[in-house]
Amino acid sequence: MSIAVAEKKSLREGAFGHATALSCRECGHQVDLGPFYACPECFGPLEIAYDFPRVTREEIEAGPRNIWRYKALLPVPTDIEQSPNTEPGFTRLLEAHNLGRELGIAKLWVKDDSTNPTNSFKDRVVACALSAARELGSKVFACPSTGNLANAVAAAGARAGIKTVVFIPSNLEQPKQVNSAVFTEQLVAVNGNYDDVNKLASEIAGEEDGWAFVNVNVRPYYAEGSKTLGYEIAEQLGWRLPDQIVIPVASGSQLTKVHKAFQELIKLGLVEDKPYKVFGAQATGCSPVSVAYKNNTDAIRPVKPDTIAKSLAIGNPADGIYVLDICRETGGAVEDISDDEVREGIVLLARTEGIFTETAGGTTVGVLKKLVETGKLDPELETVVINTGHGLKTLDAVSGSVGPAATIEPTYAAFSATGLA
Numbered sequence: 001m002s003i004a005v006a007e008k009k010s011l012r013e014g015a016f017g018h019a020t021a022l023s024c025r026e027c028g029h030q031v032d033l034g035p036f037y038a039c040p041e042c043f044g045p046l047e048i049a050y051d052f053p054r055v056t057r058e059e060i061e062a063g064p065r066n067i068w069r070y071k072a073l074l075p076v077p078t079d080i081e082q083s084p085n086t087e088p089g090f091t092r093l094l095e096a097h098n099l100g101r102e103l104g105i106a107k108l109w110v111k112d113d114s115t116n117p118t119n120s121f122k123d124r125v126v127a128c129a130l131s132a133a134r135e136l137g138s139k140v141f142a143c144p145s146t147g148n149l150a151n152a153v154a155a156a157g158a159r160a161g162i163k164t165v166v167f168i169p170s171n172l173e174q175p176k177q178v179n180s181a182v183f184t185e186q187l188v189a190v191n192g193n194y195d196d197v198n199k200l201a202s203e204i205a206g207e208e209d210g211w212a213f214v215n216v217n218v219r220p221y222y223a224e225g226s227k228t229l230g231y232e233i234a235e236q237l238g239w240r241l242p243d244q245i246v247i248p249v250a251s252g253s254q255l256t257k258v259h260k261a262f263q264e265l266i267k268l269g270l271v272e273d274k275p276y277k278v279f280g281a282q283a284t285g286c287s288p289v290s291v292a293y294k295n296n297t298d299a300i301r302p303v304k305p306d307t308i309a310k311s312l313a314i315g316n317p318a319d320g321i322y323v324l325d326i327c328r329e330t331g332g333a334v335e336d337i338s339d340d341e342v343r344e345g346i347v348l349l350a351r352t353e354g355i356f357t358e359t360a361g362g363t364t365v366g367v368l369k370k371l372v373e374t375g376k377l378d379p380e381l382e383t384v385v386i387n388t389g390h391g392l393k394t395l396d397a398v399s400g401s402v403g404p405a406a407t408i409e410p411t412y413a414a415f416s417a418t419g420l421a
Contacts, residue, residue, distance in 0.1 A: 015135040019075040022046040088123030093236040098352035120148035120389035125225035132221035133212035144201035147176030154183035230261025243381035252319030280334035281367035283309035287336035309359040356391035
């Protein structure tokens, strides 16, 4: 939807809940709620500003077992449950005894978002973006994506009965392509990497009226969905914050919003104020934020991705500078690992906790291991690691390194010869 169209459309009262404006993260300038994502004064990124009501733990706990239990803290209407959506969220927080023992971490939890409707955390952000698209009167629901977002947008659009068009790099993993195409006929493969696809989407958003690109012109609303990860972790820990948290970094939005969620819970008196450390995880083949962190600079140089962790393969991360700020301010760090270490992380999580993660989760687990080994993460402190998606989406990553331990004839003698008994 163009700015001109947005100015003509009057929004119904409470269309965005307790959100009051869009506020620039750089200069603080505010603009009215609408399909805007760049500050007209300094071109900085816009995010949602709120006038939160008094919210109690009991009120939240009485809500639905999905992200709408936190609707008072999101840019969505109070009747959001009445609108058809995929109802993501409130995924399990699993105490990872075996993985913790393997890595030498005293208290470790895995926030497992692979059980969302399309098996990734992207269902959270898409649900918020879909609400904004509806309220803005958009006719087309769209996105550029490295895979998981395409799956989530296609499914949510089908559920909502809105025309959906998703754009992906043409070399995307085949399972992710199928997982999008099954929900929509309008899957467009683009020759190029994610940054090329994103650039095309931005051009279309500027030219076509009525198109809501979830991570372009409705990005401020979309990004708020990631806060629900932080809310859930705190609630599932008994309304307290972890000491340390490790989060994968693609655009960097998830990490910044989980931190924002923790800060909001503190300000609202829902959790006790305490120090916590935030760590970012990248794959070495696309690690511009990690490189900047290690070079002790704020200059994040765009890179051409070359990694199996395609869902993290954003060479020019929009929120990279804010990731650096948060990790440095909290005493955390940003680290990266090789593709082989990503594969090892996938297998390690699977064989210790029975969770099959995609390459993004393999990256996060692998970085967790490296942080412990290098002394950057304190193994005596309570730690949470986020698994953002299911391994069935990235089978190729490990298909060549796992398989049958033996192929035998159907006889006991053949089995006995394997030494497996």
